Amino acid sequence: MSDLLSKSLPNTxxxxxxxxxxxxxxxxxxxxxxxxxxYPEAFRDHLLPEEQWEIVVGAFLTQNTAWRNVELALGNLSAGGLLNLRGMHDLEWDELAALIRPSGFFNQKSSRLKQLASHIVDRYDGRIDALLSRPLIGLRRELLSTPGIGPETADSILLYAARYPFFVVDAYTRRIFGRLGLFDPDLNYAAIQSIFMDHLPQEVQLFDEYHALLVRLAVTYCKTRPQCENCCLQELCEYRNHL
Structure with a gap:
């Protein structure tokens, strides 16, 4: 099985x-x-602190909602000049909740974003780059101890904001590879993550692009009701071949 994964994951x-x-x-x-x-024209391995913070905010806001709703919430913050750590830290809780309302669960998300912003202000003098420059294991542990941050959100922050080679597993990953027949989609998060990290080069750009491409596949073809006839993976797909 290990040899199969070593060939199938890069091929996919x-x-x-x-x-x-x-x-x-x-x-x-x-x-x-x-x-x-x-930014498909060039891979960005160095991000400005304000970009890092926006990615952290986006990783929170995208929980349990579609990205188009996150864009509306981010647009509200941008329009108010508040898409920055200090601005969100100083904003009243209910004002932040109103701005991010399009993302859903806005009261909960506002509370958790305020908690994180306060933590970074208190411990890192408001510098998101200081937090994200911590060594990987300690940073991941700190993120996971933060209310509202589970493994998927933590690893999205590690990969996309901190630029650590840590593969992000989401519901789309489970759906796609379960249909391909490469592993049991009901495996726990860590087990699925290990499959990718043990059989692919440990490269930020690869993990970044792979996760993004899986999302693209899931929203384009490999939907809840799949459109297999147009899928670029149909020749590899166990689900397709058993229709």
Whole structure:
């Protein structure tokens, strides 16, 4: 099985990349604009602190909602000049909740973002880059101890904001590879993550692009009701071959 995964995981990535091209994740909002944009033209291995914070905020806001709703919430923050750590820290809880309302669960998300901002102000003098420059294991442990941050959110922050090679597992990962027949989609998070990290090179750009491509596949073809006839992975897919 290990040999199969060592061949299948890179092959799957290659087919996805050939079909969809670079995804340019994680989208961030350029100064003077109100909507985040993707950067498929060049991989960005160095991010500004305000970009890192926006990614952290986006990782919170995208929980249990579609990205289009997150974009609306981020746009509200940008329009108010508040898409920065200090601005959100100083904002009243209910004011922040109103701005991020489009993302859903806005009261809970506002409370948790305020807690995180306060933690960074108190412990790191308000510097998100100081937090994210911590060694990997300690940083992941600190993130997971923060209310509202589970493994998927923590690893999204590690990969996209801190630029650590840590593979992000989400519901789309389980769906796609369960249908491909490469592993049991009911395995726990750590077990699935280990499959990718044990059988792929430990590279930030690879993990970044792979996760983004899986999301693209899931929202384009490998939906809850899949559109297998157009999928670039149909020749590899156990689900497709048993239809």
């Amino acid at each position: 990535y290659g087919l996805l990349f050939e079909h969809f091209g670079p995804q340019g994740w994680w989208p961030t909002t350029p100064r003077g604009e109100l909507r985040p944009r993707y």
